[in-house]
Amino acid sequence: MSKTDWIQQEIETLQAQGLYNRIRTIESPQGAWLVVDGRRVLNFCSNNYLGLANHPDIVNAAKKSAEALGIGPAAVRSIAGTMTLHVELEKRLAQFKGVEAAITFQSGFTANLAAIPALVGKEDVIFSDKLNHASIIDGCRLSGAKIIAYEHNDVKSLEEQIKANLNQYRRALIVTDGVFSMDGDIAPLPDISEIAKKYDILLMVDDAHGEGVLGKGGRGIVDHFGLHGQVDVEVGTMSKAFGVVGGIVAGKSVIIEWLRQRGRPFLFSSAVTVPDAAACLAAIDLLEDSTQLVDKLWSNAKYFKAEMKRLGFNTGVSETPITPIMLGEAKLAQEFSRELFDEGVFAMAIGYPTVAQGRARIRVMISAAHLQDDLNKGLEAFGKVGRKLGVIQ
Numbered sequence: 001m002s003k004t005d006w007i008q009q010e011i012e013t014l015q016a017q018g019l020y021n022r023i024r025t026i027e028s029p030q031g032a033w034l035v036v037d038g039r040r041v042l043n044f045c046s047n048n049y050l051g052l053a054n055h056p057d058i059v060n061a062a063k064k065s066a067e068a069l070g071i072g073p074a075a076v077r078s079i080a081g082t083m084t085l086h087v088e089l090e091k092r093l094a095q096f097k098g099v100e101a102a103i104t105f106q107s108g109f110t111a112n113l114a115a116i117p118a119l120v121g122k123e124d125v126i127f128s129d130k131l132n133h134a135s136i137i138d139g140c141r142l143s144g145a146k147i148i149a150y151e152h153n154d155v156k157s158l159e160e161q162i163k164a165n166l167n168q169y170r171r172a173l174i175v176t177d178g179v180f181s182m183d184g185d186i187a188p189l190p191d192i193s194e195i196a197k198k199y200d201i202l203l204m205v206d207d208a209h210g211e212g213v214l215g216k217g218g219r220g221i222v223d224h225f226g227l228h229g230q231v232d233v234e235v236g237t238m239s240k241a242f243g244v245v246g247g248i249v250a251g252k253s254v255i256i257e258w259l260r261q262r263g264r265p266f267l268f269s270s271a272v273t274v275p276d277a278a279a280c281l282a283a284i285d286l287l288e289d290s291t292q293l294v295d296k297l298w299s300n301a302k303y304f305k306a307e308m309k310r311l312g313f314n315t316g317v318s319e320t321p322i323t324p325i326m327l328g329e330a331k332l333a334q335e336f337s338r339e340l341f342d343e344g345v346f347a348m349a350i351g352y353p354t355v356a357q358g359r360a361r362i363r364v365m366i367s368a369a370h371l372q373d374d375l376n377k378g379l380e381a382f383g384k385v386g387r388k389l390g391v392i393q
């Protein structure tokens with residue numbers, strides 16, 4: 001017996017259960033089509049909602065900035081790694097989101113790890129949606145606060161938990177995903193914000209899949225619901241619709257100032273590089289210039305979802321361009337994904353632990369980069385594989 005045998009056994013168990021994730025390698029730029037494992041395939045996997053990941057304006061901005069300012073920030077932000085571009089990006093993000101201030105992080109994941117432990121600690125309580133993203137869950141755990149999970153998108157359950165628990169703690173935080181990444185449903189933020197107001201609790205929303213997608217010109221979930229000034233903390237990412245990388249926390253200036261003092265991933269980990277920051281600024285320029293890409297994203301999503309339903313697929317409860325095709329068993333989802341790949345369509349199977357056991361699915365990510373013809377090719381492949389595997393008639 002070697003001391004790593006147990007790991008090998010765990011891996012074999014995952015393989016036997018159809019839960020082993022074989023990671024494919026992309027050999028081309030991101031876009032509607034990709035070269036994957038040597039094959040040109042239709043891309044239904046990326047979070048590249050607006051097609052910005054390989055947009056010429058963004059590539060140019062990154063190039064120019066690298067020529068002028070180099071690449072690495074060379075230190076953590078609080079020592080000598082804050083460059084003019086980082087500061088400019090934060091100003092522009094705050095304007096774009098319509099908030100007092102913003103701070104950026106290496107990723108959406110670290111934004112959650114920074115924000116939550118800075119706002120609540122051991123004597124406090126967090127009310128967290130049961131289906132919140134892993135980075136929210138990890139941020140909650142790191143904080144040391146008591147975590148109380150309420151039923152998914154269930155405002156009654158949230159209020160019951162608050163009534164039963166709030167008075168035993170010093171302070172409290174309500175935290176929810178804005179758009180839930182596996183089902184594509186949207187948090188009932190107006191009702192949640194009413195409750196936060198009623199009980200005087202800090203409210204935080206993670207808008208990773210709403211940034212660049214929801215609201216006017218992609219300004220996010222708070223804009224979508226017209227809740228400006230009523231959500232204390234908005235977390236976001238620039239790795240999805242913005243097509244780059246980096247995390248955001250946006251909100252009241254006092255909270256942002258506090259994160260510059262107490263956000264551990266800000267204090268102890270270097271920032272995104274110069275080309276990343278310049279590329280994010282170019283993404284904001286594009287979003288502020290025109291709503292065309294966001295409009296195209298939504299018209300593509302509506303078309304694809306309606307056609308999938310017409311074919312007889314169950315697309316769950318999605319209200320956004322995230323389109324889950326519910327299949328149930330992980331093995332069926334994996335087989336479906338393999339068959340699609342043979343048909344030239346790259347769409348990932350998602351199973352436990354990313355979603356609950358028995359709720360495996362293919363998740364299709366629609367993008368503004370898809371042409372009508374691309375969507376039709378995808379629909380044809382889904383129809384063919386669905387009939388072959390007995391999912392539809």
Ligand SMILES: *Cc1c(COP(=O)(O)O)cnc(C)c1O
Binds near residue numbers: 110
């Ligand atoms: C994708 C995602 C993140 C992580 O964002 P990264 O920038 O890729 O680290 C965080 N929260 C939610 C809800 C997400 O969907």
